Amino acid sequence: MRMSHIAKRVAVLATLPVLGVTIAAGTASATEANYVLWNSSACEVTEQITVINGHDYMQADPNRNDSTCAFAIRDNNANSIKWYSTGGSLSGWVYDGPGQSLSVGVYSSNTGYWVWGPAN
16 A cells, blocks of 8 residues: 555654654763752752763852751762751862762751752
């Protein structure tokens, strides 16, 4: 059976989204983003992600600290802390490239627990 010109065009267009998902799923790309996290009205931090030389780097930027707060960057793969501070200074950029999974966290002694940002 021979397909009409319109049927061929519809068949090709119908496969494009599937090909796009397959191609996109197989590639990793570095991204830039900012996420604001707060644990109480006194404790707030921004999880910053930037691209340097094609790889992700993460930084913690404490925005609000009334001396009851702590801030950290956690290595989710190793279940360890890469950076920790009770002050208000930036963490500096921490490598978060392929194979890495980091999260920024904020602790408040008013609530007694950590709030962790999205893993990147």
